[in-house]
Amino acid sequence: MAADSPIIVSRPAPGVQQITFNRPSRLNALNPDLIIELTKELDALVRADDVKVVVLTGSGRGFCSGADLSGEVFPTGVEGDPNRHWTAVQSWYSGVIAKLRRIPQPVIAAVNGPAVGGGFSIAMASDIRLAAPEAYFSAAQINIGQSVSEMGASYFLPRIIGGRATEILMTGRRVQADEAERIGFVSRVCAGNVVDEAVELAEILAAKAPLALRMSKEALNASQEIGSLEAALAMEDRTQVVCVLSKDLAEGELAFRQKRKAVFSDTAAVV
Template identity: 45%
Template sequence: MSSTLEVTLPRPEIAVLTLNRPDKLNALSYELVEALHDALDAAGNDNTVRVVVMTGAGRGFCSGLDLSAPNPDEAGGGTEFPRSGMRWQERIAELTAKIHRLRQPVIAAVNGVAYGGGFGIAAACDIRVASPSARFCTQFIKLGLGGCDIGVSYTLPRIVGAGTAFDLILTARAVDADEALRLGLISRVTETPVDEAMSIAETLCDFGKFGVESTKQVLWANLEASSLEAALHLENRSQILASTSGEMREAAAKVLRKS
């Protein structure tokens, strides 16, 4: 595994991915992007891992693309750049899709800045908690680019609503942890975001594996549901499948023992 990403398993069911370029506020280099792809693939293929936690080493979560590091395909220049640039763009953006597709819930523990690509990665996660020092900014439009990148035009309106998403993406204004909490961009503010994320992860590990994974899938799928009836149909199928997994009987017995 690359030194730019630290992967730990504090318990077998929880994988913690720590972006490890603290001197660059964990900016996304080619090496880090590839390491994230590898780690997410490994987590997705590991039947023991139930929850993934993402955080950053040092003072930041992720400050976005490392502008001091060239596109790895850029050296050719000239007419080759649009094609090679698109390959690199798609590789970074695929991180959002990979987090979204992952069967396990992904929790972002945001410490310090989550700017640009870091904002996009955090927004792709299923749950976000943050330290009081956290700052969130889309940033892309300030760099002379379009404001929509790494999935934020999809994820952000679904998290905070279209009106607030237009504001944050078009103005690229930074919001602190308190405002992020008011907007619904994050769900908790805590001095120890990794500990809080671990606590949430441990709670999820107490629930049935199928139930947790299907809940993530149904929630995301029903954001696109064409009607209440379609959403109910997907929920009903998920519940019947969960009831046949054996986990329901175990959970019900546990509840009865406590009552």
């Protein structure tokens, strides 16, 4: 990818793909080009078996400052019809969130600076969040006359942090990194380089059995929708059966007995 591409894709470690939002002069605000390129990359990840974990971050001093308000028109093909046009635009933005949850790889957000509006939502939709000390989070769209209920914010934040979500979303205030850690929104505030620490964590995850990792993400996502313990247990039982019948489990058990590192083949084939 060219250096001026709205996203930069790299492989900082085996099995780890890093996606960097690359509009530093705009604090990586979401414009049509970035949304379209990110959508393409997430679609490709669905079938990228060589990628075990994804790290998201931003170039420069920001993670993502939300929608770019410079007035650039999103090419929907129905620009002359405001209702259809803005419905299509919202679908592009919300589609990124759905795709982040749908890809099989765990997603680690390395929040290196402001995560505002849609950037806040992208962090919410990630499976794990790490923050730099200078990072902060804000549902700032409420401050300019928009609802905070976009890109999954009203869905994710109450599930992640509970009752504090309403106050944070409705005021649009900044949640600094230390508060985000205290309320459980981020796993930790990194003393060192947040991207380096995210890649280190990604390497730990990438060393796990890929099938087990994918099934774990599916189960954790599904558990947010399941209405009873019995249904959750049934879903978990099926997940474990798939893993039990894989070659990876046999290799993992053999490696444990032989006191060596497992070499997983990433296959669900029955042994």
